Amino acid sequence: MNMNLVTLLYLLASVCFIQALKGLSHPRSAQRGNLFGMAGMALALVTTYALIAKQAPVLGAGSAWLLGALIVGGGLGTLAAARIEMTKMPELVAAMHSLIGLAAVCIAYAVVAEPAAFLISTTGLLPYSNRAELLIGACVGSITCSGSVIAFGKLAGKYRCRLLQKSPIIYAGQHRLNLMLALTMIGFGVLFLLSQNWLPFILMTVLAFALGVLLIIPIGGADMPVIVSMLNGYSGWAAAGIGFSLNNPMLIIAGALVGASGTILSYLMCRAMNRSFLNVLLGGFGQNAPSATHxxxxxxxxxxxxxxxxxxxxxxxxxxxxxxxxxxxxxxxxxxxxxxxxxxxxxxxxxxxxxxxxxxxxxxxxxxxxxxxxxxxxxxxxxxxxxxxxxxxxxxxxxxxxxxxxxxxxxxxxxxxxxxxxxxxxxxxxxxxxxxxxxxxxxxxxxxxxxxxxxxxxxxxxxxxxxxxxxxxx
Missing domain, CATH: 3.40.50.1220 (TPP-binding domain)
Incomplete structure (x- = not known):
């Protein structure tokens, strides 16, 4: 497919996404906004499919695999949307955020494993800029994935696991532990940036998954709407980071739109609840909420x-x-x-x-x-x-x-x-x-x-x- 045509189609899809966000800002235009969003996503998927199918010999995979993935994913999404109840919608949103984060991590690992397959490097050594983008995408994606799983469990409120219960989990030295994990995670990320070694990349990802859990468990059930919005922003930034590594403008634009809208919404909701936006980012939001009536x-x-x-x-x-x-x-x-x-x-x-x-x-x-x-x-x-x-x-x-x-x-x-x-x-x-x-x-x-x-x-x-x-x- 001609790259100029690809750029044009991606631009049209981006315009649809912008119109979708604009439409969803008001109930009267929400239906039109949804239609714009679906049209933009359909256009982006078809364009990406055609682009990757053309490169199938380089990727070592037939277009049938791509089509099968689209059918399976679309079918599961349709089934989930048809069966979900209105009261369970927040849980579905949290679950979808976890999948977006996991997708970002999987793509990052695929690029590190086979740079040539993604037309990034023929020598196996990634440029430093790509390494930085990949480690950011993998870290944010891991935090989004594990944090969204915890948010899903808290919203569902039906699992016996202590980590998935509505009440916040508070313990001494919580923030110090989170800070130590974050600094260690960043340290392994720097090692990967300098050496492109697998071990620090894997350890960085594991710590990011653990940090996602620890950031969300001190959040009480009443504060979950803000957390879901925050995780929405995280998922967008993870997608945008991976988009830079793949040189995919559609992924960059869509991720930036989701990341910015989720972050802005989280900030506005924090103002509506008289809470600190910084506490949301650090995992301290709502930690003083009691778990029982007075x-x-x-x-x-x-x-x-x-x-x-x-x-x-x-x-x-x-x-x-x-x-x-x-x-x-x-x-x-x-x-x-x-x-x-x-x-x-x-x-x-x-x-x-x-x-x-x-x-x-x-x-x-x-x-x-x-x-x-x-x-x-x-x-x-x-x-x-x-x-x-x-x-x-x-x-x-x-x-x-x-x-x-x-x-x-x-x-x-x-x-x-x-x-x-x-x-x-x-x-x-x-x-x-x-x-x-x-x-x-x-x-x-x-x-x-x-x-x-x-x-x-x-x-x-x-x-x-x-x-x-x-x-x-x-």
Whole structure:
């Protein structure tokens, strides 16, 4: 294939990726953004396949192997996407990041083993620039792979392995150990850079895998959305680093886009949670989060109510703000919620939705959930745009949310979430909270909101409770 044509096709694919990111920045254009992303990836794959197939005699592999890999990989991806539930999407994202990191490591090893096969060197000795690119790609890819596996396990929350449990693992000298591993890893990388010897390259990779695990295990489950975003950035930088070694502009551009977007998103989410971005990079994020509710709050009385009581309060309100949380996603109650909102609106009640930046298990989780039910985006407001309205709101309906409406973030300077921006649901005249039980949220903290006199606790599955409310409004 003519290289000018390859460059042009890669450029078109890059434009598609940029348009995809632009489209995904807003729910209204998200579908168009996805289409651009799929078109760009299809174009990049076809172009790369044609380019490599032409070089098959040099690579020593037939194009049938390449086609088979595309079919198997595409088939597995399609199957995973078709079977995954909305609530499991963050886990899928973490799993995909681990594969990207592993791919970067495998490519780095392949290039070091056979430089001639990738048209980099015919003598077997790699230029110093390529060695630097490969060791960076291998290190970042290894950290991304192992860190993403740990993040996947913490998000799933169903594995008995201590490393994969939601609660953070804290021990004395943690940061010193991480620093020593990082410096040793860099030392082996320098040795590889100077000698192109296999032993330091292998040891560097092993230490990078170990460092990825140690950086993520002190992270609590509540902070996983930021970690997933950070690992997304890592995977992009790993791909970009390998792209330089392969002299593949498509891989460089795509990796840089993913790396930059993931890093920027992580930074914005850290600001939204009043956390240090440096702590994310060093693996100290969320390490002070407790793993259980405060004992002084156990057995405190709460004001319980039925779905009929909640429906009566909603029917007599003039304005309602709905706060969706992870419990709504678990119950898949978004369609029932739309029906409830439509009932209220038909009675002249103003209905709005309040979205916290880190509600759910990944950025934009609640936005996607509401968009799936075709809830008008004009009714959906981000935290900064809706918080002032809570004090003039008759009823705040909190559905499966916990940490993002916890007043301790504002009122308790000793709380692990102190200073974290929250939705001010506690300022509404009446608060209705739907939860399955009084169990703590993902951060392991009790919530003072649940014990307020103005709060009505309606226990049960979100979908069943909302459907009961709709029935009571008839």
């Amino acid at each position: 004992p002084e709050h156990i057995n405190r009385p709460v004001r319980t109510a039925s779905a009929d009581d909640a429906a009566f309060a909603l029917a007599n309100a003039e304005s309602v703000v709905i706060v969706p949380g992870y419990g709504l996603a678990v119950a898949r109650a978004q369609h029932a919620l739309k029906e409830l909102a439509s009932k209220l609106a038909s009675q002249g009640i103003q209905v709005r939705y309040a979205i916290h930046p880190v509600a759910g298990r990944m950025p934009g989780h609640m936005n996607v959930l509401l968009a799936e039910a075709e809830i008008p985006y004009e009714q959906v407001f981000e935290m900064d745009d809706i918080n002032l309205a809570f004090s003039q709101t008759d009823v705040a309906l909190v559905l499966g949310a916990n940490d993002i409406v916890n007043p301790a973030a504002r009122n308790d300077p000793l709380s692990p979430i102190s200073g974290m921006p929250i939705l001010d649901a506690h300022r509404a005249r009446t608060v209705i909270v739907n939860k399955r039980s009084m169990a703590a949220g993902y951060a392991g903290l009790d919530n003072e909101l649940f014990y307020m006199h103005k709060t009505m606790m309606v226990f049960g599955d979100a979908k069943q409770v909302i459907e009961a409310m709709v029935k009571a409004l008839d």
